[in-house]
Amino acid sequence: MPDAMKDAKKKKSDKPLMNILWEVQERHGYISEHMLKQISLEQDIPIARLYGVVKFYSMFRTEPQGKHVIEICGSPSCVLNNGVELAEFLKNEIGVKMGGTSKDGLFSLYKTSCIGCCDEAPAMLVDHKAYTKLTEERIREIIARLKKQG
Amino acid sequence: MQILRQTNLEALDRARNIGADAVLELLEKKGLEGRGGAAYSTARKWKRCKNAPADERFVVCNADEGEPGTFKDKFIMKYNAETMIEGMLICAHVIGAKKCYIYLRGEYEYLRKRLMQQIDDVVARSKMDVSIEIVRGAGAYVCGERTALVQSIMGFRGNPQYSPPNITECGLWGKPTVVNNVETLTCAAQAVLFDDWNANLRLFSVSGNVSNPGVYELPLGVKMSTIIDIARPKRKLKALSFGCFGGIMPVDPNMEVTPETINMEECQHGAFSAILIDETNNVVDIALSIAKFYAYESCGKCTPCREGTIRILDYLKRVKSGEAEKKELETLRELALHVQATSLCGLGQSSGNHVITSLLHFPEDYEHYINKGKAGAGAPAETAKLAQAEGKALENAATPKKARKAAKKE
Numbered sequence: 001m002p003d004a005m006k007d008a009k010k011k012k013s014d015k016p017l018m019n020i021l022w023e024v025q026e027r028h029g030y031i032s033e034h035m036l037k038q039i040s041l042e043q044d045i046p047i048a049r050l051y052g053v054v055k056f057y058s059m060f061r062t063e064p065q066g067k068h069v070i071e072i073c074g075s076p077s078c079v080l081n082n083g084v085e086l087a088e089f090l091k092n093e094i095g096v097k098m099g100g101t102s103k104d105g106l107f108s109l110y111k112t113s114c115i116g117c118c119d120e121a122p123a124m125l126v127d128h129k130a131y132t133k134l135t136e137e138r139i140r141e142i143i144a145r146l147k148k149q150g
Numbered sequence: 151m152q153i154l155r156q157t158n159l160e161a162l163d164r165a166r167n168i169g170a171d172a173v174l175e176l177l178e179k180k181g182l183e184g185r186g187g188a189a190y191s192t193a194r195k196w197k198r199c200k201n202a203p204a205d206e207r208f209v210v211c212n213a214d215e216g217e218p219g220t221f222k223d224k225f226i227m228k229y230n231a232e233t234m235i236e237g238m239l240i241c242a243h244v245i246g247a248k249k250c251y252i253y254l255r256g257e258y259e260y261l262r263k264r265l266m267q268q269i270d271d272v273v274a275r276s277k278m279d280v281s282i283e284i285v286r287g288a289g290a291y292v293c294g295e296r297t298a299l300v301q302s303i304m305g306f307r308g309n310p311q312y313s314p315p316n317i318t319e320c321g322l323w324g325k326p327t328v329v330n331n332v333e334t335l336t337c338a339a340q341a342v343l344f345d346d347w348n349a350n351l352r353l354f355s356v357s358g359n360v361s362n363p364g365v366y367e368l369p370l371g372v373k374m375s376t377i378i379d380i381a382r383p384k385r386k387l388k389a390l391s392f393g394c395f396g397g398i399m400p401v402d403p404n405m406e407v408t409p410e411t412i413n414m415e416e417c418q419h420g421a422f423s424a425i426l427i428d429e430t431n432n433v434v435d436i437a438l439s440i441a442k443f444y445a446y447e448s449c450g451k452c453t454p455c456r457e458g459t460i461r462i463l464d465y466l467k468r469v470k471s472g473e474a475e476k477k478e479l480e481t482l483r484e485l486a487l488h489v490q491a492t493s494l495c496g497l498g499q500s501s502g503n504h505v506i507t508s509l510l511h512f513p514e515d516y517e518h519y520i521n522k523g524k525a526g527a528g529a530p531a532e533t534a535k536l537a538q539a540e541g542k543a544l545e546n547a548a549t550p551k552k553a554r555k556a557a558k559k560e
Binding site for chain 1: 215217220223260287303365436443
């Protein structure tokens with residue numbers, strides 16, 4: 001058995017690490033260095049290994065995020081249904097480049113692989129909620145609503 | 151639809167009454183195969199896990215449905231999650247597991263709350279001493295691969311592992327583990343209970359340039375024209391891509407859709423996710439979006455996939471921008487074949503399919519871009535020279551630094 005697997009046996013909590021990391025991210029918006037240190041101590045996992053895990057998964061963030069995290073799908077079904085142009089439109093609408101956060105701290109924008117909404121393409125996730133059958137008009141509406149919410 | 155038939159814990163009762171061995175025999179007889187894409191006999195998988203010596207065993211439901219164009223598992227979890235949970239309990243009963251996991255992909259977070267309630271409800275009603283926990287994925291496509299999934303549940307990076315040891319003998323924390331797809335587990339419960347259960351029915355996820363996309367249950371051997379009729383394409387169809395990894399093939403209305411006929415077109419059926427592409431699209435554009443997907447999702451563990459997917463993407467970008475020459479297409483094909491042959495896991499092994507199949511079936515689409523590039527940049531002879539020089543420059547630039555250093559040393 002590899003050494004790393006023995007490490008896994010030692011862990012203090014029965015909760016899967018993935019769920020712990022999600023909870024931290026949901027509480028703080030992102031997984032900070034401070035939180036990484038704390039999880040490392042609590043779970044008895046070397047911090048280097050922990051950082052490696054966090055960086056592996058694209059949905060874990062190590063930088064502060066905007067209030068609303070938008071992930072727009074870039075897979076073939078969405079591409080076939082005008083997805084590329086809509087992603088450009090969305091970028092201009094909120095004034096952020098892919099992978100960035102807007103200056104007012106309201107939006108973070110990411111491109112993601114398939115989100116399983118191909119039957120209602122093009123689609124995007126806003127704070128884990130799926131918005132489908134997007135058009136320019138619909139995007140404008142959604143963004144306006146989110147801005148109003150603050 | 152057969153997949154939506156509810157079993158209401160009667161399947162579990164039946165499994166308990168007839169005993170573990172009889173359940174395995176029944177599933178074998180009914181011919182249930184894994185629906186995640188590998189089509190391995192479910193009964194054999196369970197049997198191997200059951201017979202592996204251990205004090206503890208695990209059942210994992212693979213709900214990390216990341217294949218682009220596939221959304222059938224979401225459909226099942228939305229409309230018949232109870233039967234899926236019952237399938238897990240039957241598996242736990244057969245192999246003797248006390249702990250089960252559902253690995254739910256991060257993108258399906260909105261399904262989690264309801265799923266948790268359904269788990270509590272079904273487990274309480276079953277009065278079985280089994281706990282089911284949801285592990286939340288976080289956007290890694292490769293975690294759909296069973297060894298990577300096991301790593302992820304244990305709290306590691308989702309890197310695929312060498313097999314053997316097979317996870318049915320050495321999986322979670324070194325214990326025998328069954329990893330089955332959502333659809334497989336749902337079918338397992340239904341196959342145990344219903345005598346008229348039909349192993350021939352498959353879920354097709356249809357999407358793309360069509361006005362009627364969705365999940366359809368169709369028998370194997372269905373005519374392609376039937377799928378087209380249901381999907382109602384907006385314009386004349388040109389190509390069909392089975393997810394990202396299956397490859398791109400021409401649409402032939404007379405074709406009978408079975409794994410064998412799909413293989414004859416050098417493609418793979420996978421989870422029967424059909425992305426239909428109409429004649430207004432150039433297949434190179436689709437191949438490019440698939441190449442982007444692979445370059446982004448490669449976990450980086452093995453070299454052929456980590457480097458190869460990026461080089462394939464580079465080549466396709468060059469083709470699209472009109473910089474590539476026709477003879478480079480052969481190099482591209484060879485590169486894809488090498489990545490396919492030498493990668494560690496299913497992701498890498500399929501990451502060249504879209505290139506190989508699109509080059510085979512749609513060479514004219516590649517030539518279209520190549521000719522366009524030539525026509526746009528002046529006299530043909532001059533352009534050829536220019537392209538050659540550029541090609542060399544790019545080849546040098548794209549060689550990884552370390553490889554170049556090593557070559558120098560030699």
